[in-house]
Amino acid sequence: MNTHVMDKPVGRTRLDDRTQDIIGKPLDRYEGALKVTGTAPYSHEHLQGEDVAYGFLVLSSIGKGKVTSIDTSAAMEIEGVLSVVEGDNIPRASAEPMSDGHKMANGGVFHYGQPIAFVVAKTFEIARQAAHLVKAAYEEEEGRFKLSDEKGRARISDGGVMESDTKRGDFEKAFEKAEVQYDETFTTPSQSASAMEPHATVAKWDGDQLTIWSSGQLVSSNTTQIATGVGIEESQIHFICPYIGGGFGSKLGIGPEAVLAALAAKKVGKPVKVALTRQQVYQATSRRSEAIQRIRIGCTKEGRITAIAHENWLANSEGNDFFEPAGVSTVFLYAGEDRLVTHRVAQTDVLMTSAVRAPGEAVGLLALENAMDELAEKLGLDPIEFRKINEPDKNPQDDTPFSSRKLLECYEEGAKRFGWTDRPEKPGARREGDWLIGYGMAAGSRKNMIVPSSADVELTADGRLTIRSSMTDIGTGTYTILSQIAAEVLGLPIDRVDVELGDSRLPSGSGSGGSFGANSAGSSVYVACEDLIAQLAKRLDVDPESLTLKDGFAIAGNRQVPIGEIAGGQTLLASGSIKPGETAENTHQASYGAHFCEVGVNAVTGEARVRRLLTVAAAGRIFNEKTAKSQCYGGQIWGIGGALMEDLVVDARSGMIVNHNLAEYHVPVNADIQNLEVVLLDEHDPYGSPLAGKGIGELALAGVGAAVTNAIYNACGARVRDYPMTLDKIIAGMTV
Amino acid sequence: MRPFDYQRPAGADEAGRLAAEPAARFIAGGTNLLDLMKLEVETPERLVDINGLGLRDIEETDEGGLRIGALVTNGDLSADHRVRHDYPVLARALLAGASGQLRNKATTGGNLLQRTRCGYFYEPTAPCNKREPGSGCGAIGGYNRIHAILGASEHCIATHPSDMAVAMRALDAIVETVKSDGSTRELTLAELYRLPGDTPEKETDLEAGELITAVRLPAPIGGTQIYRKVRDRASYAFALVSIAAAVRLADGKIETARLAFGGLAHMPWRDEAVENLLVGEAPSDALFGKAADTLLSDAKGQGDNDFKIPLVRRTLVAVLREATGSTQQ
Numbered sequence A: 001m002n003t004h005v006m007d008k009p010v011g012r013t014r015l016d017d018r019t020q021d022i023i024g025k026p027l028d029r030y031e032g033a034l035k036v037t038g039t040a041p042y043s044h045e046h047l048q049g050e051d052v053a054y055g056f057l058v059l060s061s062i063g064k065g066k067v068t069s070i071d072t073s074a075a076m077e078i079e080g081v082l083s084v085v086e087g088d089n090i091p092r093a094s095a096e097p098m099s100d101g102h103k104m105a106n107g108g109v110f111h112y113g114q115p116i117a118f119v120v121a122k123t124f125e126i127a128r129q130a131a132h133l134v135k136a137a138y139e140e141e142e143g144r145f146k147l148s149d150e151k152g153r154a155r156i157s158d159g160g161v162m163e164s165d166t167k168r169g170d171f172e173k174a175f176e177k178a179e180v181q182y183d184e185t186f187t188t189p190s191q192s193a194s195a196m197e198p199h200a201t202v203a204k205w206d207g208d209q210l211t212i213w214s215s216g217q218l219v220s221s222n223t224t225q226i227a228t229g230v231g232i233e234e235s236q237i238h239f240i241c242p243y244i245g246g247g248f249g250s251k252l253g254i255g256p257e258a259v260l261a262a263l264a265a266k267k268v269g270k271p272v273k274v275a276l277t278r279q280q281v282y283q284a285t286s287r288r289s290e291a292i293q294r295i296r297i298g299c300t301k302e303g304r305i306t307a308i309a310h311e312n313w314l315a316n317s318e319g320n321d322f323f324e325p326a327g328v329s330t331v332f333l334y335a336g337e338d339r340l341v342t343h344r345v346a347q348t349d350v351l352m353t354s355a356v357r358a359p360g361e362a363v364g365l366l367a368l369e370n371a372m373d374e375l376a377e378k379l380g381l382d383p384i385e386f387r388k389i390n391e392p393d394k395n396p397q398d399d400t401p402f403s404s405r406k407l408l409e410c411y412e413e414g415a416k417r418f419g420w421t422d423r424p425e426k427p428g429a430r431r432e433g434d435w436l437i438g439y440g441m442a443a444g445s446r447k448n449m450i451v452p453s454s455a456d457v458e459l460t461a462d463g464r465l466t467i468r469s470s471m472t473d474i475g476t477g478t479y480t481i482l483s484q485i486a487a488e489v490l491g492l493p494i495d496r497v498d499v500e501l502g503d504s505r506l507p508s509g510s511g512s513g514g515s516f517g518a519n520s521a522g523s524s525v526y527v528a529c530e531d532l533i534a535q536l537a538k539r540l541d542v543d544p545e546s547l548t549l550k551d552g553f554a555i556a557g558n559r560q561v562p563i564g565e566i567a568g569g570q571t572l573l574a575s576g577s578i579k580p581g582e583t584a585e586n587t588h589q590a591s592y593g594a595h596f597c598e599v600g601v602n603a604v605t606g607e608a609r610v611r612r613l614l615t616v617a618a619a620g621r622i623f624n625e626k627t628a629k630s631q632c633y634g635g636q637i638w639g640i641g642g643a644l645m646e647d648l649v650v651d652a653r654s655g656m657i658v659n660h661n662l663a664e665y666h667v668p669v670n671a672d673i674q675n676l677e678v679v680l681l682d683e684h685d686p687y688g689s690p691l692a693g694k695g696i697g698e699l700a701l702a703g704v705g706a707a708v709t710n711a712i713y714n715a716c717g718a719r720v721r722d723y724p725m726t727l728d729k730i731i732a733g734m735t736v
Numbered sequence B: 001m002r003p004f005d006y007q008r009p010a011g012a013d014e015a016g017r018l019a020a021e022p023a024a025r026f027i028a029g030g031t032n033l034l035d036l037m038k039l040e041v042e043t044p045e046r047l048v049d050i051n052g053l054g055l056r057d058i059e060e061t062d063e064g065g066l067r068i069g070a071l072v073t074n075g076d077l078s079a080d081h082r083v084r085h086d087y088p089v090l091a092r093a094l095l096a097g098a099s100g101q102l103r104n105k106a107t108t109g110g111n112l113l114q115r116t117r118c119g120y121f122y123e124p125t126a127p128c129n130k131r132e133p134g135s136g137c138g139a140i141g142g143y144n145r146i147h148a149i150l151g152a153s154e155h156c157i158a159t160h161p162s163d164m165a166v167a168m169r170a171l172d173a174i175v176e177t178v179k180s181d182g183s184t185r186e187l188t189l190a191e192l193y194r195l196p197g198d199t200p201e202k203e204t205d206l207e208a209g210e211l212i213t214a215v216r217l218p219a220p221i222g223g224t225q226i227y228r229k230v231r232d233r234a235s236y237a238f239a240l241v242s243i244a245a246a247v248r249l250a251d252g253k254i255e256t257a258r259l260a261f262g263g264l265a266h267m268p269w270r271d272e273a274v275e276n277l278l279v280g281e282a283p284s285d286a287l288f289g290k291a292a293d294t295l296l297s298d299a300k301g302q303g304d305n306d307f308k309i310p311l312v313r314r315t316l317v318a319v320l321r322e323a324t325g326s327t328q329q
């Protein structure tokens, strides 16, 4: 195994030489034709036509307490019902990301809609009907369903993806002394990832070997979680998920149904299939925490920030210590000597909170970037000017150098393309009939990281390459970019590269999450290809550097050999691994972008419609312009949804999630999306990975919502600090 | 979903007989009923599929109006050139509803009888007097953004979600039915729908097995017709507030004003006092304001939906301005 530890910046590589000229090209998706023809099998579609049973979850109808008894007799009387799985070992919700296993209910009820039993029957319809007949008796306790009520009891947690507190200097003192002060509190609602494919599993036993087809973003830890829940060794599990219909964080930890399907399959002696209903996805998997965010910024009259604080209160259910890292960007986005970012978690008896696309930035920047806009106005500065004044030249938290940071270029390019100078001077200044027009902008950043990842490559005598890794493609384009990386490095026509992913028997890949997938898994493929080149060079008895690889040929001096023939008919194998190293410590790595938005606000009804949205981003090397931009369009749409409509409503009396379907949990529809534009600046980050890339999938969401709401302010004078910015709040806040 | 008996009658009489038991339901497009059955909000023992009954024609009546068969889809109705030309408020209301796919399946009869979108009604474990009489109303004191501000009761504050029905109410549409004993009758929309009172489970005046066969539109009334739907996203969302208006001016005065409102009550709302107040007057913002006062004199918010009161006022004034071509501010 060839392992690359990211201790040093990379120099020039074959990706820079671009001999094959395929890296970065906007290629169509590798598996696109399968998907649009409905022939890419998703988890639930395996074992079609075989003798299988179907499972259906039974959920609790109270928010907090204990299950005292479960009466399954009526359910068992229905013809075709095979079994009801109950007892202590019922997952409360999805597993926490990267955890060893689910939190189990052990007879307790930790949230409304918690799994309490699992009905297995001959058909899906029978299982669903019988599930309605399972009657539980409860001992109900008083629940805590509202973050604002529990805020005073919030505590420090060490379960997040960042330190709960970061401090520099003495914020309070500096803030008090500041010439200009800003102090406002924002609230952001709970959200659901609402991936198109629901959580779904098929479980099949052969003796003591378990095959699981399930929708999981992280094959390695998902396999561990199932092993723990079922009580077997990981080596007994073959986990398969070649296609995933979106995850957005909600499938980082495996869903509650996977363990139940496996237990049930054992019990009934045949494979069990289960797909959560849409309502169950909302109730029983995971969600984004609601947040209370206080932003304080102190600055000079000229606009130089001297003190900045972002204090956050988040919710999670008992025993789960993840917190939405809402302050993550505030740590490094703007200058200022005295700094404070804190996170406190309050326990609520509501579905576990976990990572949802751009955890932290997605909601944190809604607060910070509104604050920057408000403060710029207060100072009489253009919002871009204010940000430029506070552009740090190194990480303001600990003085580490930025590995790369093109935020200023993003502002410049964005302002120019968008026509920022035409921005209406003040609220109400531009009107088209009933529509008030406004412009807004916001900065975005997303912390970059790579995680350990491995891949194999196999070169056969016919000159074809196969890449293998347990990496997942959750709809982001992983298959495609991995093939592009290999094709570029090995000088292969793209149609000679095959990719196999999403299988626990393959070398352990990073999985998809935290925008680390492309960079981590891609790096392991790169390292494996480098190893393969070394093998080829050795056989040709040349120095690897002197070997040119192009169009399937190896060219060394005046020799030109088809690459597959170098091993004389043999198949060549190479492995590669990537690990984060010192560059993650001695540089500060993040992707950056700037968002520009034009909205129309209806002066009568307060309806806000995004007319134009431009994102200019720099995220290291772009491996495929099309898949990268598609990620960004998706991020922009999420940003619009977060600003204007997404709101998972919990009944404060019972803890019940009220709008648990796609008709009432609003995400943007086509008519909400008009003109989206994404511009990716040329950037290479030699500290980020051997590919000189950085994460992009979440960047394009970070800050978008604030550009939208800042534009709403510019249009009509409504500044809403309680998201989402629905029309009732806009009407109430309108000043024109 | 519980197992059910499924019948495909060939004629309206047979359909009525088959559906005469309380536990039977007609099924048309199924876009609402099937969702509710999956959740066991509806648990019919028999489904009487009426798709074989014809009832798909839009015919001109002797009075110069239109008779719309109960199975005409929302998509077809919105595309009919007579509807577009003579009843534009109806075409617009239809197109403001649901999505293209749903409109291709949803029928005229089914749309009238679709059930509320109240979240507590849709969650079988929650209290809801409409779903389970006597269990309480989850929405009162709960999440009630989409709920009623007019005509609600202490037992139920649900709204009727249809857009189509709002336009039909403004157009004085007549619903034609046949009862299970074969007799026929006609109802206005005011007669068809009921306010929740203490029996929110009973939403219409229809008897068990009573089949809607058609909706009749009187001769076109002309005037300026507007359907204004205010909602939380640009499409594919139910109305927070909607207004169907047909207004005609003569000699600078309002000659007729037909106004129906969606999103406000358990049924598409119409208030004669509001219309009477407008008729015979010259359009002005002061007049429109008075109309709003009258409409909203008994309005009551429930917390999350308090905003509807100012929203209706603003929207009504804007619709009347547009309908009368008056531009005063």
Ligand SMILES: Cc1cc2nc3c(=O)[nH]c(=O)nc-3n(C[C@H](O)[C@H](O)[C@H](O)COP(=O)(O)OP(=O)(O)OC[C@H]3O[C@@H](n4cnc5c(N)ncnc54)[C@H](O)[C@@H]3O)c2cc1C
Pocket (backbone or CB within 6 Å): A663, B025, B026, B027, B028, B029, B030, B031, B032, B033, B034, B050, B070, B071, B074, B096, B097, B098, B099, B102, B105, B106, B107, B108, B109, B110, B111, B112, B113, B114, B161, B162, B163, B164, B210, B211, B212, B213, B236, B237, B238, B239
């Ligand atoms: C996601 C979503 C969004 C939607 N958005 C909107 C919207 O914005 N605006 C809007 O107006 N609507 C909206 N709808 C609702 C849609 O318009 C209704 O579901 C549809 O009109 C119902 O018609 P159907 O034929 O499918 O009725 P069905 O589901 O077949 O029946 C509904 C009810 O009517 C009864 N019924 C049907 N036909 C007859 C008849 N001829 N005589 C007696 N009883 C009958 C049935 O027994 C049943 O009780 C939406 C629906 C969904 C799912």
Ligand code: SF4
Pocket (backbone or CB within 6 Å): B116, B118, B119, B120, B121, B127, B128, B129, B130, B131, B136, B137, B138, B139, B140, B155, B156, B157, B158, B200
């Ligand atoms: S408003 Fe009506 S439908 Fe909604 S919970 Fe109350 S009783 Fe049920």
